[in-house]
Amino acid sequence: MKDLTLTExxxxxxxxxxxxxxxxxxxxxxxSEETGRTYPYxxxxxxxxKLARKGFLARSTGDPSPERGGRRKxxxxxxxxxxxxxxxxxxxxxxxxxxxxxxxxxxx
Amino acid sequence: MKDLTLTExxxxxxxxxxxxxxxxxxxxxxxSEETGRTYPYxxxxxxxxKLARKGFLARSTGDPSPERGGRRKxxxxxxxxxxxxxxxxxxxxxxxxxxxxxxxxxxx
DNA sequence: GAATATTTTTACGATATTTCGGAAAAATAG
DNA sequence: CTATTTTTCCGAAATATCGTAAAAATATTC
Numbered sequence: 001m002k003d004l005t006l007t008e009x010x011x012x013x014x015x016x017x018x019x020x021x022x023x024x025x026x027x028x029x030x031x032s033e034e035t036g037r038t039y040p041y042x043x044x045x046x047x048x049x050k051l052a053r054k055g056f057l058a059r060s061t062g063d064p065s066p067e068r069g070g071r072r073k074x075x076x077x078x079x080x081x082x083x084x085x086x087x088x089x090x091x092x093x094x095x096x097x098x099x100x101x102x103x104x105x106x107x108x
Numbered sequence: 109m110k111d112l113t114l115t116e117x118x119x120x121x122x123x124x125x126x127x128x129x130x131x132x133x134x135x136x137x138x139x140s141e142e143t144g145r146t147y148p149y150x151x152x153x154x155x156x157x158k159l160a161r162k163g164f165l166a167r168s169t170g171d172p173s174p175e176r177g178g179r180r181k182x183x184x185x186x187x188x189x190x191x192x193x194x195x196x197x198x199x200x201x202x203x204x205x206x207x208x209x210x211x212x213x214x215x216x
Numbered sequence: 217g218a219a220t221a222t223t224t225t226t227a228c229g230a231t232a233t234t235t236c237g238g239a240a241a242a243a244t245a246g
Numbered sequence: 247c248t249a250t251t252t253t254t255c256c257g258a259a260a261t262a263t264c265g266t267a268a269a270a271a272t273a274t275t276c
Contacts, residue, residue: 005262006111013204016213024224035203043263045225050262069273070223086213093201095143096121105124105198108191113234132252151235153253158234177245178251 004089010035011047012056012086016078023062023073024048048076056082112197118143119155120164120194124186131170131181132156156184164190 004012014030015022024044032038051057062073078086112120122138123130132152140146159165170181186194 003114006114007262010204013209017209035200040263040265041225042228042265045227046263064272067273068222069271070221071225071269071271073224083213090205090210090213092143093205096118097198097201101121101125102198105191105194115234148235148237149253150237150255153255154235172244174244174251176250177243178249179241179243179253181252 001085001088003092004085007039007043007047008051009086009089010037011044012051012078012082015057015076016082016086020075022076025073027076051082052076054081054085055079056085109193109196111200112193115147115151115155116159117194117197118145119152120159120186120190123165123184124190124194128183130184133181135184159190160184162189162193163187164193 010031011027014027014034018026018030024041027048028039028041028044048057052059056079057076058079060075060077062075064072118139119135122135122142126134126138132149135156136147136149136152156165160167164187165184166187168183168185170183172180174181
């Protein structure tokens with residue numbers, strides 16, 4: 001099981017957090033608001049695609065119901081495997097960044 | 109300031125943790141013990157090199173004093189910039205993985 | 217129903233970066 | 247000279263990221 005890259009981790013986490021409202025635009029916006037990093041669509045969709053191919057995300061076609069027109073959205077949902085990948089990422093961070101580490105680093 | 113990749117982060121943290129004892133072999137071993145991931149030397153030294161080029165690590169030639177012979181070690185030391193990079197990584201992780209997130213994820 | 221406005225996704229080649237392997241070379245002590 | 251330790255080498259293959267214009271899909275207005 002390969003590690004998630006940082007961007008994969010961010011997008012996957014965003015999908016999970018956004019629950020039923022995760023589609024391209026909101027995902028990009030969420031990450032941007034939380035971290036201050038704004039990604040081009042190329043990066044975003046290519047990462048979402050890869051996460052879907054790996055089985056960490058599933059995609060569903062949204063009902064067309066925007067108020068002023070516009071293309072259908074594709075909603076993303078995290079899968080069980082996706083949760084597993086997030087858990088693994090969390091665990092790895094915990095191994096590396098135990099609380100002693102964090103405290104020591106903030107004291108310098 | 110670009111983000112650290114996961115492997116860069118691991119090796120940089122390892123150097124910091126190992127203090128005066130950080131050289132190729134111990135760094136590799138430390139990461140392996142902490143995370144269960146064993147990296148080939150190609151990956152290790154190429155990452156250390158990159159970290160040094162970025163100014164996050166400095167290298168010093170070790171006194172030749174191994175007990176049974178062997179090549180000189182090159183010790184790595186984290187720089188001020190390196191500390192900064194670790195801090196940034198820590199902060200980013202905090203933004204993404206706040207405690208609510210961690211709790212929610214462990215409850216599933 | 218045609219034209220327009222709006223929203224969202226797709227496309228895709230170019231670049232840059234990362235990771236791998238592991239044998240070979242270098243440096244040193246006995 | 248031999249044993250030991252550590253680093254270097256290096257090209258190949260896999261991946262990641264970028265940029266952004268264009269296309270697709272839908273609602274609204276006339």
